[in-house]
Amino acid sequence: MSTYSLSDGLASGAPRSSRAPLLATWIRDSGAGVLASIAWIAFGLSCLWWADVGDWSRTHSLGIAAFVIAAIALFGTVGADYLGAAGQALHKRAPWLVALGAFLTVWEVATAKFAWLPLPFFPPPQAIIDVYTDDLPKLLDSVFASIKLQLGGYLIGVAIGFLTGVSIGWSRAVGYWVHPVLRFIGPLPATAWLPIAFFTFPSSWSASTFLIALATGFPVTVLTWSGVASVSNAYYDVARTLGAKPSFLVLKVAIPAALPHVFVGLFMGLGSSFAVLVVAEMIGVKAGLGWYLQWAQGWAAYANMYAALIVMSLLCSGAITLLFSIRDRLLVWQKGTVKW
Amino acid sequence: MVATALAEAVMHPAAGAALDIEQVSHAFDIDGTELPVLSDVSISVEPGEFVALLGPSGCGKSTLLRLVAGLDKPKAGRLREDEARIRNPHPSRVVVFQDPTLFPWRSVWDNVALGLEAQGILKSQRHRVDAALDLVGLSSFRNAYPHQLSGGMAQRVALARALVNDPKILILDEPLGKLDSLTRITMQAELVSLWQRKGFTTLLVTHDAEEALVLANRVIVFSERPARVKADIRVDRPYPRHRGDPYLADLRRQILGLLGLDATW
Structure with missing residues (x-):
């Protein structure tokens, strides 16, 4: 039966690979994990070996934590076969763990130990840990304030932008009136409105919400509009011969067909609204991560600034990731038609 | 006679x-x-x-x-x-066009259901969609998306989408x-x-x-x-x-x- 020769070949292939030199297999499977462990041991040693040039309370704890991570990396690699998915995940990320350990070692040595980088401006890792432990309440307050402001403005901008975009794309009359306004006002960076917004709106919170909504709304409007406008007439013909009313054409044909474009607008809107959020918080709003940055700069608290920046980038990339996963869920039908 | x-x-x-x-x-x-x-x-x-x-x-x-x-x-x-x-x-009077023009964002079943949905009678008439898919021999592809179909299958789905409206x-x-x-x-x-x-x-x-x-x-x-x-x-x-x-x-x-x-x- 020649049809079975393929699986026969596969079966005999398995023992052949195990006959490869043992050392080579071991390096391929565990090399990165062991290196990661060594890198984190090096980081731990760099924390504990020399004395700090400044006064930081968590150098010792950080060194111990580095050793713990090194131990986890080592045992996770050696025992990968027994750990299932967790072992797989560790194996996949081991090269990054190596790079991170090496980077932290260099950072630690260059700042806390020998001060090769000028000190107040380049705080060591333990100084940033200090911020997360000692200044946590204020940092959390700022995070919540930023999320609240961003979310409100973004959602308003998305809702208005989406509705406007669909209306322009669908109705010639709406397009006639809205299109020139959009052309005139849209390209203006939302931050240019800042001075006016802050004295025309009753509160700095409402002014910033307006600005974030504006920054979000423009790209969402334009891309929703172009999405709706580019829907093939053939789809409408099909739906009409099947008895579709105009509302069905909008809700069940135009909008789903335009959705890939809409998501491009949502991504662009998210990016530009982050910029507006930070500027608005730095200038007018007395809360949020932008304000925290500004405040830390006023006190020359550089470690706090780095700490806030790290949190901010986690939040922004988290928001983008969330949007991506929503898109993947809604546009699953696109998976086979375009390259993601 | x-x-x-x-x-x-x-x-x-x-x-x-x-x-x-x-x-x-x-x-x-x-x-x-x-x-x-x-x-x-x-x-x-x-x-x-x-x-x-x-x-x-x-x-x-x-x-x-x-x-x-x-x-x-x-x-x-x-x-x-x-x-x-x-x-x-x-x-x-339903048209089957030269291109199947299936809606890529809808599964095969949902494409066939389009007419009944547009007329607002899908809830009570779901069996007609199943019957139309049976008629063109594509029942096992009900959950597939159009891009997963061959040209002939796509045109069959288009035919089912027309026929479901009687x-x-x-x-x-x-x-x-x-x-x-x-x-x-x-x-x-x-x-x-x-x-x-x-x-x-x-x-x-x-x-x-x-x-x-x-x-x-x-x-x-x-x-x-x-x-x-x-x-x-x-x-x-x-x-x-x-x-x-x-x-x-x-x-x-x-x-x-x-x-x-x-x-x-």
């Missing part, structure tokens, strides 16, 4: 509608100049007839179909379905034009058996004389643009028909002659 007529009437109660095309003329506006595409076309189709519209490429056959579907309005003349004026699209007139705009020749022959046979079972009136635009003769009761040959009816040929042969049938071969020769291709025969 009477017995067979009776048997046929029982087998498919008159599900088809009569179609009257009365002195219809149509023209396109292209950059301000008027381009006539249909000139004084009159065709009267009996309920349950299978009529093939044959003509040179670009002569206006598809335009006529759009008028019958109600997607466009004629510049002159009248179209009637069972005596009622055709003014707008209606699910009793149309009185099925309008086919070269639906098999882009399929490979094997799939095409299979689907021609399927079309005939569907039409025989359901009894709807069928209007088929094609540029393939053989396809017209294998499928239709009646072949209407159009002239070059602006299209006029050049010949109205009755094809009185039982189904299933054979491509090699000398009677059909003779008709085919006549038709190709009408289309100005006698030199090749």
Whole structure:
């Protein structure tokens, strides 16, 4: 039966690979994990070996934590076969763990130990840990304030932008009136409105919400509009011969067909609204991560600034990731038609 | 004679509608100049007839179909379905286009359900969608997305999407034009058996004389643009028909002659 020769070949292939030199297999499977462990041991040693040039309370704890991570990396690699998915995940990320350990070692040595980088401006890792432990309440307050402001403005901008975009794309009359306004006002960076917004709106919170909504709304409007406008007439013909009313054409044909474009607008809107959020918080709003940055700069608290920046980038990339996963869920039908 | 007529009437109660095309003329506006595409076309189709519209490429056959579907309005003349004026699209006249134009964001089942959903009767009529998918043999693909289907399968789904509405007139705009020749022959046979079972009136635009003769009761040959009816040929042969049938071969020769291709025969 020649049809079975393929699986026969596969079966005999398995023992052949195990006959490869043992050392080579071991390096391929565990090399990165062991290196990661060594890198984190090096980081731990760099924390504990020399004395700090400044006064930081968590150098010792950080060194111990580095050793713990090194131990986890080592045992996770050696025992990968027994750990299932967790072992797989560790194996996949081991090269990054190596790079991170090496980077932290260099950072630690260059700042806390020998001060090769000028000190107040380049705080060591333990100084940033200090911020997360000692200044946590204020940092959390700022995070919540930023999320609240961003979310409100973004959602308003998305809702208005989406509705406007669909209306322009669908109705010639709406397009006639809205299109020139959009052309005139849209390209203006939302931050240019800042001075006016802050004295025309009753509160700095409402002014910033307006600005974030504006920054979000423009790209969402334009891309929703172009999405709706580019829907093939053939789809409408099909739906009409099947008895579709105009509302069905909008809700069940135009909008789903335009959705890939809409998501491009949502991504662009998210990016530009982050910029507006930070500027608005730095200038007018007395809360949020932008304000925290500004405040830390006023006190020359550089470690706090780095700490806030790290949190901010986690939040922004988290928001983008969330949007991506929503898109993947809604546009699953696109998976086979375009390259993601 | 009477017995067979009776048997046929029982087998498919008159599900088809009569179609009257009365002195219809149509023209396109292209950059301000008027381009006539249909000139004084009159065709009267009996309920349950299978009529093939044959003509040179670009002569206006598809335009006529759009008028019958109600997607466009004629510049002159009248179209009637069972005596009622055709003014707008209606699910009793469903079109299957040359491209399947399935909605890529909907699964096969949801594509077929489109008509019932648009008419707001899907909730109580879900079984009709299943039945239509069964009819075209694609029940196992109900959850697939259009991009996962072959060309022939996609066109079958388009057919199911039309048939689920129980149309009185099925309008086919070269639906098999882009399929490979094997799939095409299979689907021609399927079309005939569907039409025989359901009894709807069928209007088929094609540029393939053989396809017209294998499928239709009646072949209407159009002239070059602006299209006029050049010949109205009755094809009185039982189904299933054979491509090699000398009677059909003779008709085919006549038709190709009408289309100005006698030199090749």
